[in-house]
Amino acid sequence: MLQATGIFKSYGALPILKGVDLHVAKGEIISLVGASGAGKSTLLHIIGTLDKPDRGTVSLYGTDIGTLTAKQLSAFRNEHIGFVFQFHHLLPEFTALENVCIPAYIKKVAPREAEQRASELLALLGVAHRKDHKPGQLSGGEQQRVAVARALMNRPAVVLADEPSGNLDSENAAALHQLFVDLRNQLNQTFVVVTHNEELAGIADRVVHIKDGIIEPNQQSQ
Numbered sequence: 001m002l003q004a005t006g007i008f009k010s011y012g013a014l015p016i017l018k019g020v021d022l023h024v025a026k027g028e029i030i031s032l033v034g035a036s037g038a039g040k041s042t043l044l045h046i047i048g049t050l051d052k053p054d055r056g057t058v059s060l061y062g063t064d065i066g067t068l069t070a071k072q073l074s075a076f077r078n079e080h081i082g083f084v085f086q087f088h089h090l091l092p093e094f095t096a097l098e099n100v101c102i103p104a105y106i107k108k109v110a111p112r113e114a115e116q117r118a119s120e121l122l123a124l125l126g127v128a129h130r131k132d133h134k135p136g137q138l139s140g141g142e143q144q145r146v147a148v149a150r151a152l153m154n155r156p157a158v159v160l161a162d163e164p165s166g167n168l169d170s171e172n173a174a175a176l177h178q179l180f181v182d183l184r185n186q187l188n189q190t191f192v193v194v195t196h197n198e199e200l201a202g203i204a205d206r207v208v209h210i211k212d213g214i215i216e217p218n219q220q221s222q
Contacts, residue, residue: 001024001025001026001060001061001157001158001190002022002023002024002047002058002059002060002157002158002190002192003022003023003024003057003058003059004020004021004022004023004043004046004047004056004057004058005021005056005057005058005059006019006020006021006055006056006057007019007020007021007022007043007046007053007055007056007058008020008053008054008055008056009039009042009046009051009053009054010054015213016039016042016213017039017042017043017046017053017213017214018212018213018214019056019214020039020043020056020210020213020214020215021215022043022047022208022215024158024190024192025190026157026188026190027184027188027189027190028190028191028205028206029180029181029184029190029191029193029203029204029205029206030191030192030193030204030205030206030207030208031193031194031195031200031201031203031204031206031207031208032044032192032193032194032195032208032210033194033195033196033201033207033208033209033210034209034210034211035211038210038211038212038213039210039212039213040194040210041162041194043210044160044162044192044194046058047158047160047192048077048081048083048160049065049073049076049077049081050077052066053066060076060080060081060157060158061080061157063076075107078103078106078107078154079107079154079156080154080156080157080158081156081157081158081159081160082103082150082151082152082153082154082156082158082159082160083151083159083160083161083162084144084147084148084151084159084160084161084162084164085147085161085162085163085164086162086163086164086166086167087167088135088143088144088146088147089147090135090143090146090147090150091135092134092135092136093134094134094135095131095132095133095134096122096127096130096131096132096133096134096135096138096142096146096149097115097118097119097122097131097132099135099146099147099150100118100121100122100146100149100150100153101114101115101117101118101153102150102153103150103153103154104117104118104153104154107154114153117153118131118149118153119131121149121152121153122145122146122149124149124186125145125146125148125149125179126145127142127145127146127149130142130146139172140167140168140169140172141168141171141172141175141176144164144165144167144168144172144176145176145179148164148176148179148183152183152187152189157190158190158191158192159189159190159191159192160191160192160193161180161191161192161193161194161195162194163194163195163196163197164176164193164195164200165177165195165197165200166195166196166197173197173199173200174199177197177199177200177203178203180193180200180203181203
């Protein structure tokens with residue numbers, strides 16, 4: 001479903017990725033692990049079209065992302081890729097429901113349809129009773145669940161998560177990890193997750209180790 005092939009990336013004279021290949025199947029949970037500075041987040045940003053490689057290609061369902069114009073890329077990202085970050089990045093002036101609706105509004109989905117979808121997602125994630133609350137009124141775990149709902153809003157091909165439980169206590173982190181498994185099982189949702197959390201890495205179907213900008217093939221586990 002998702003293929004990153006021969007990915008090289010440097011910042012100035014500093015090489016970050018040195019010919020990375022990563023293939024992801026539909027319905028797979030993949031954890032990217034490695035030391036700080038190994039290139040995990042850079043690879044995730046390239047896969048998510050937030051950054052461009054110096055060399056190499058990324059394709060999703062056969063579409064070479066590198067061939068898209070800026071306008072096409074923005075629409076493609078909004079429709080096919082969901083993002084969950086360590087910090088929820090919810091808009092503080094909007095309610096939980098309104099935050100979840102934002103990707104659909106960008107896609108020009110009718111408001112009533114968007115709100116129904118958002119309500120269903122918030123119910124699925126166990127925070128329907130908080131839909132009219134603003135982020136400042138939610139706990140950290142609730143905020144992150146709303147952020148996951150927003151990532152799922154447009155039924156993306158893949159959800160990319162960068163240290164999604166890094167700002168949560170152990171109880172909420174464990175609940176978020178289980179949520180990813182449940183979403184994969186219920187929706188056949190694909191996840192690529194950057195994490196330092198061993199428990200989160202442990203739920204993955206595959207753990208991919210990155211060291212010094214390359215994937216260590218002998219340390220990948222299935």
